[in-house]
Amino acid sequence: MLGTFKAVAPYLKFNPKKVAIDNGVFKLHYRWTFAILMVATILVSSRQYIGEHIKCISDTINQHVIESFCFFTTTFTVGKHMNESSLKSGAIPHPGVGPYVQEVDEVKHHAYYQWVPFVLFGQALMFYLPHLLWKSWEKKRIYNLVNGLKMIGITRHIGKAMTVGGRDIPSMIETDTRVNDIKESFKNRLSCNEFWGGKLVLCEVLNLANIVLQIYITNKFLGGQFLRLGLWFLREDWQGPMDSLDIVFPKVTKCEFHKFGPSGSIQNHDTLCVMALNVINEKIYVFLWFWFLIVLIASTAAVIWRFFTLFCYRSLRFNQFIFKYASPSAGRLDSDILEAVIRKCNFANWMFLYFLASNMAGFLFRKVLEMIVLDFNLKLRNDEAVDNEANKQKMREEIKYRPIDEVDGALIPKEKLK
Known part of the structure; x- marks a missing residue:
């Protein structure tokens, strides 16, 4: 039988x-x-x-x-x-x-x-x-x-x-490489993962x-x-x-x-x-x-x-509960780190993150979140530096082409003219 x-x-x-x-x-x-x-x-x-x-x-x-x-x-x-x-x-x-x-x-x-x-x-x-x-x-x-x-x-x-x-x-050693790959994969999916979830x-x-x-x-x-x-x-x-x-x-x-x-x-x-x-x-x-x-x-x-x-996935309290269920060994996740990651996610990205948590050891999932936030902060600082340089260049161009009689030297710091 x-x-x-x-x-x-x-x-x-x-x-x-x-x-x-x-x-x-x-x-x-x-x-x-x-x-x-x-x-x-x-x-x-x-x-x-x-x-x-x-x-x-x-x-x-x-x-x-x-x-x-x-x-x-x-x-x-x-x-x-x-x-x-x-x-x-x-x-x-x-x-x-x-x-x-x-x-x-x-x-x-x-x-x-x-x-x-x-x-x-x-x-x-x-x-x-x-x-x-x-x-x-x-x-x-x-x-x-x-x-x-x-x-x-x-x-x-x-x-x-x-x-x-x-x-x-x-x-x-192999795990560190895999964790970095997961972090890069998640970052890449932030802009092209609309339909997965x-x-x-x-x-x-x-x-x-x-x-x-x-x-x-x-x-x-x-x-x-x-x-x-x-x-x-x-x-x-x-x-x-x-x-x-x-x-x-x-x-x-x-x-x-x-x-x-x-x-x-x-x-x-x-x-x-x-x-x-x-x-x-x-x-x-x-x-x-x-x-x-x-x-x-x-x-x-x-x-x-x-x-x-779908309506609650951006809630910090909800995510603390749901990720504790998905990855019990991860313990209580840092609120600032979790919120920084969730803020960048749409629903499909959030679903992808949830399944990552369900299938990884807890300490590795925490590491992935930390690496993602670190990359976000580095990108933010780089973007701010680029924005500052762009603003400086724009000001130089405005001063360069402004009519001479409209330039009030007393109002323009010397370093702006360099």
């Missing part, structure tokens, strides 16, 4: 040292929900756990023929026989199964079961798509800058490079839109009964011969097969079919009802939080 689900195992691995380019809610979509839907797809596609998907009883029709026909067309249940009282009295053998009058009694056809693996697989791909889109936009920028720097504390006191758990940890926000909104879409699709797929499925499950007492899930996932259904008789007249063969697949289907969709609800709430909260950060 474990070998069957081996293909899904890589998506269930949890590696806290891996470079993070998104948040936990994002992972609920492309990692956990994707893996859950893939496992469900394998379950409903495999016969080794539940046997044949459908088994039908017929007096005269070949069993293989009637089972193939009923599985690939539709089976049905009779609405008036979805009655637990009739079932207890022995009037009907199974929920929804009993005599009926065509064109008079309401019947409900069940055709979804043959499409379940395809729908589940398609939904799994839809949950992975925003992550794939974000990876194509992000292009390993964060990874290339900070890979190995989260565990640099291991080599901090040793001074040489190491390999831990298959990951290369740079030496402190916006694309991440777009993918988070796509995650929310996708979970809403998948709930709608699942509800339509199950005949409009998915939205109430979890509530039915919670209210069910599981004591009687019939439960509320039998309405959506009947275990026994009717099927009719028509063929020509010996004299050329059409014969109607009434068949009873056991839907073994629905034993698995009901468990899967009840679980998905609760899981989709959790993902919907988490995704909504994540989008609200993201828009909250």
